[in-house]
Amino acid sequence: MNFQNLSGELEVFYNNHGVQLAGINFPPNVDLLEKLKTKLEKKIYDAGEYFKIEDDQEQESYVLQCTKPLKAFEQVFLIDHALSFRYTELHTAIKQVDRLKNMLKYQNKKQPLFKVEKVYYNTEDFDEMALETMKDVKPKEDTQAISFFGNNIASIDEVVNFLNNYQQIKAIWLNGNPVAENKEQLLISIEEHCPQVELVDLSFTSNATQWVIRYVTADFDTKKANSQEPLNYLNLSGRNVLRLKSVKQIANWFPNLRVLDIKNTKLNDLEEVNGFFSLLSNVEYLSCDLEVEEVLFELHKTNKLNTIAPHLRLVNQRDIRYESYIPAKEQQNEIQLIKQNLFKLAGNYRLLTSDQMDESAVWYLMDELGSSIQHSDTPNVSVVPFLYLPNGKIDDDAVAYSILFPIKDIHEQPVFRDYLPGVDEIKFRSYRLNVWFDIPYDFILNGYKEYKKKLQNQKIVEPELIAKPIEYLPQENIKVITDLEMITKNLTLPYVSFTLDLDEANLVFFSAGVHDDINQKYADKFINQYPHEYAIISKEKLANTVQSTYGDVAWLQETFNLQTQLPLFMGAYKTRELQHLNNLWIIKPPNMARSMDMVVTNNLDVVLRLIETGPKLAQKYIERPLTLRNRKFDLRFIVALKSIEPLSVYLYKTFWIRISNNPYTEDVNTLSIYETHFTVMNYGHKLTQIFMNEFIEEFNKEYYPHTWEKQYESIQKMVRELFIALRTHQPDMANYTKNRSVYGMDLMIDSNGFQPKLLEMTFSPDCTRACKYTPTFYNDLFECLFFGVENQNMIQIFN
Numbered sequence: 001m002n003f004q005n006l007s008g009e010l011e012v013f014y015n016n017h018g019v020q021l022a023g024i025n026f027p028p029n030v031d032l033l034e035k036l037k038t039k040l041e042k043k044i045y046d047a048g049e050y051f052k053i054e055d056d057q058e059q060e061s062y063v064l065q066c067t068k069p070l071k072a073f074e075q076v077f078l079i080d081h082a083l084s085f086r087y088t089e090l091h092t093a094i095k096q097v098d099r100l101k102n103m104l105k106y107q108n109k110k111q112p113l114f115k116v117e118k119v120y121y122n123t124e125d126f127d128e129m130a131l132e133t134m135k136d137v138k139p140k141e142d143t144q145a146i147s148f149f150g151n152n153i154a155s156i157d158e159v160v161n162f163l164n165n166y167q168q169i170k171a172i173w174l175n176g177n178p179v180a181e182n183k184e185q186l187l188i189s190i191e192e193h194c195p196q197v198e199l200v201d202l203s204f205t206s207n208a209t210q211w212v213i214r215y216v217t218a219d220f221d222t223k224k225a226n227s228q229e230p231l232n233y234l235n236l237s238g239r240n241v242l243r244l245k246s247v248k249q250i251a252n253w254f255p256n257l258r259v260l261d262i263k264n265t266k267l268n269d270l271e272e273v274n275g276f277f278s279l280l281s282n283v284e285y286l287s288c289d290l291e292v293e294e295v296l297f298e299l300h301k302t303n304k305l306n307t308i309a310p311h312l313r314l315v316n317q318r319d320i321r322y323e324s325y326i327p328a329k330e331q332q333n334e335i336q337l338i339k340q341n342l343f344k345l346a347g348n349y350r351l352l353t354s355d356q357m358d359e360s361a362v363w364y365l366m367d368e369l370g371s372s373i374q375h376s377d378t379p380n381v382s383v384v385p386f387l388y389l390p391n392g393k394i395d396d397d398a399v400a401y402s403i404l405f406p407i408k409d410i411h412e413q414p415v416f417r418d419y420l421p422g423v424d425e426i427k428f429r430s431y432r433l434n435v436w437f438d439i440p441y442d443f444i445l446n447g448y449k450e451y452k453k454k455l456q457n458q459k460i461v462e463p464e465l466i467a468k469p470i471e472y473l474p475q476e477n478i479k480v481i482t483d484l485e486m487i488t489k490n491l492t493l494p495y496v497s498f499t500l501d502l503d504e505a506n507l508v509f510f511s512a513g514v515h516d517d518i519n520q521k522y523a524d525k526f527i528n529q530y531p532h533e534y535a536i537i538s539k540e541k542l543a544n545t546v547q548s549t550y551g552d553v554a555w556l557q558e559t560f561n562l563q564t565q566l567p568l569f570m571g572a573y574k575t576r577e578l579q580h581l582n583n584l585w586i587i588k589p590p591n592m593a594r595s596m597d598m599v600v601t602n603n604l605d606v607v608l609r610l611i612e613t614g615p616k617l618a619q620k621y622i623e624r625p626l627t628l629r630n631r632k633f634d635l636r637f638i639v640a641l642k643s644i645e646p647l648s649v650y651l652y653k654t655f656w657i658r659i660s661n662n663p664y665t666e667d668v669n670t671l672s673i674y675e676t677h678f679t680v681m682n683y684g685h686k687l688t689q690i691f692m693n694e695f696i697e698e699f700n701k702e703y704y705p706h707t708w709e710k711q712y713e714s715i716q717k718m719v720r721e722l723f724i725a726l727r728t729h730q731p732d733m734a735n736y737t738k739n740r741s742v743y744g745m746d747l748m749i750d751s752n753g754f755q756p757k758l759l760e761m762t763f764s765p766d767c768t769r770a771c772k773y774t775p776t777f778y779n780d781l782f783e784c785l786f787f788g789v790e791n792q793n794m795i796q797i798f799n
Helices: 008-023 030-042 087-093 097-103 156-165 183-193 210-217 247-253 270-278 290-301 330-344 429-435 442-456 485-490 539-550 566-578 604-613 692-702 708-729 731-735 768-773 777-787
Strands: 051-056 061-066 077-079 081-085 123-125 145-147 171-173 233-235 259-261 285-287 347-349 362-366 381-388 399-406 478-482 496-498 507-509 559-561 585-588 599-601 617-620 631-643 648-652 656-663 741-750 755-763 794-796
Touching: 008 030, 008 381, 030 077, 030 399, 081 087, 081 097, 081 399, 087 330, 097 330, 156 183, 210 233, 210 247, 247 270, 330 604, 347 381, 347 604, 362 399, 429 566, 429 604, 442 566, 478 485, 485 768, 485 777, 539 559, 539 708, 539 755, 559 566, 566 604, 585 604, 599 604, 631 708, 631 777, 648 708, 648 777, 656 692, 692 708, 708 731, 708 741, 708 755, 768 777, 777 794
Parallel strands: 123 145, 145 171, 233 259, 259 285, 478 496, 478 507
Antiparallel strands: 051 061, 077 399, 081 362, 347 362, 381 399, 559 617, 585 599, 585 617, 631 648, 631 656, 631 741, 648 794, 741 755
């Protein structure tokens, strides 16, 4: 961008906003810059003079129509923001429910990127043919489902006769015919005279069997209906399932049932209530009407819910056992729908000052005019966020807008913008358009299937443990150079002193990595880091290091780099969705600590939009972590690497516990609440201190007969495999005989089998607590690593 010869107030305005203007590709047009300045200063909203919003109900979308001709790059318009929030504020930010609901009313459906007609097997269609009789209809012998929607059939007797003549038919559609006006009488007659029929329009008959349950759950796929494949999910929504004579058999037909949708099902009497309860014996996730949710909550309050539904975790994505649970009202369901679809229209920006970048992005929703602009790969306008700085800096007077300017000549026609400006196929544009459009998933699913197959076929070849001497420093006159005050205060070995002169130092212990200089500058010194150790301390490299040796391992959650593995992540997400498995993921930046900018979500649209805010990793969330005091916790261990060849690794005996402040739940309303789903409370949150001995005592009591001793063995096994993977993946590390390293290892424990799960490895961890509660910490560490002195606080992994 080149604005030359500016002067006065316009020059000041440009100096304050020039970086932003360059970032949004603002046209180098002085007149346009002057218009922008004037409209911002005077708060001029004149877009309504040039555009109008049309509600296209047939296409189910809003359209912004240009009403006056506009030349490219000759006008600019301000668009106000209806909503601004950070992700952690999402639940409390949604206040104007009716307004937002109206703005998002068309966002619950995605347009297909390619139209694919579904093939229905064993099905015949006689829809809207003006039929008044069924006498001339002769179904094929293999027809199991038949539709007469929208005809003029009026006689119940004729329907019954037809079905008796063709007893292979199990499902029939008659809606839109006079005969279906008395639905109950039609249903009763078919139930009495045609016992083979299991579905009439939307309703099961009382004679329904597991065939029709499989049929509707599989979206009317007769092939799947005829199979005996075990199902963990049933869609019985609006099917009148409690009408079945054999309703209490459903749990026996589907013993693997874990996820049940039974919305639009009324509990009219005690018999139906009991029938409903019979479905819940193994169900973990239930979707139902609000009235049914209230019934279950009342059962919980009277301590009867565990008898009826002992495994039930969430009802309508809510945890009715959670202490802050309040029965949902209709508006709460509307808020949930808003949250589900908000990220289809939300934009984002990140605040950046001269000394720091914001820890998380600001999300915003443009007003009705801005939100009605549809997507096109060939847009005619540019719409970008813009932060107006009247005082030349980010302060309380700064105001966020979006600005719109035409990039092509526009006549009286619809206005389009690019929802992913600057994103090409190298950055997975087609995949990321899945936020707004349905894309074919066969290729994605097959790619993920091959990826998993490759991991599962990975041959585990553990290298031979080589026994050879490890090089140590002598226990006399050792000079240490360090930038860590914790070490100068707590390292008190009598043969160690400190120096500021790198040349006279024998031992270098720095808090920051100097990996690029290790081979040259520090080659003759003992130092606290290895080249190539990024293979485990980098969040984005860790999974690859482990998988290259072991393939899939139980102690590492499935992890994807969204910059390079987005199709694989989408394949994993879609596979879990199709299998009706828990789909919570934690999205985190690869280069931030202290849980900054991390998001927990089960919404694929949110994940795809989060990519815009910076590099991200997606890791499968541990949805059922082991808890303590009903709260989520993780453990910080200190791991010391003495040698790669031979492999010599230690765990420091003392470990530290971090625990969340709120009881743990999967309740959807808590997913953006930091103190429920994260454990790092050192920065701006109430900190609960639990000491190691206290933790072990509570652990053994709560999880008896499983003991901490057994748990610790599984953690040691995990550490052993991690460092075997590191040595296998980075064999050159064995050449560095004077190198050592100290890592912080964070892990959680999955309640499923007490499986430890590695979260991350951190270089040069903060050891303040270690020194505070174990004053010999650095003496223990240095003696073991650099001088070969074993002590009881250093637990050896490889013997």
